[in-house]
Amino acid sequence: MTDQVLTEVSAVVAPEREADLLAAYRDLVEGPLPDGLVRTELLSGYDGHWRIQTLWRDHAALEAMRAAPEPPAAPRLFREVGAEPELALFDVMVRGGAPVEPR
Numbered sequence: 001m002t003d004q005v006l007t008e009v010s011a012v013v014a015p016e017r018e019a020d021l022l023a024a025y026r027d028l029v030e031g032p033l034p035d036g037l038v039r040t041e042l043l044s045g046y047d048g049h050w051r052i053q054t055l056w057r058d059h060a061a062l063e064a065m066r067a068a069p070e071p072p073a074a075p076r077l078f079r080e081v082g083a084e085p086e087l088a089l090f091d092v093m094v095r096g097g098a099p100v101e102p103r
Contacts, residue, residue, distance in 0.1 A: 003058040004038065004092040009074035010051035011083035021050065021081045028073055036061020052077070055092070062089075 013021055025042045033040075036057040043051045052074040056062040066072060078085040 002092045002095060004095075005056045005059050005062055006090045006092060007054045007056065007062065007074070008051055008088045008090065009054075009072075009078065009085045010049065010088075011078040011085045012048045013050050013078070013081055013083045015048060017081040017083070018044075018048075018050075021077060024077050024080060025052070028077065034061070034065040034068070036064065050078075050083075 022042070029040065038055040038057055040052065040054040043053065045051070054074065056065075075085040075087065
């Protein structure tokens, strides 16, 4: 088991608001990110289903972000495009991946 935690914020976004969501997410990840954020992705599924998955170093990093004066970014982005977000938290139990070879 690792100390990492994954947040998943999902919502159904109207087709006419998808470009707004993409632009807002791009702006978000170009700016400074919270301490302890390991990686984040915006994922598009079928029928307007979208999700933002974010991997945090540990629960303390996630709680520090939540305690900040500004609201968490992922739910805010969905609300800005008229979608109601749902949040799920997952403890990372096992990690794996292919080795990265130098170019």
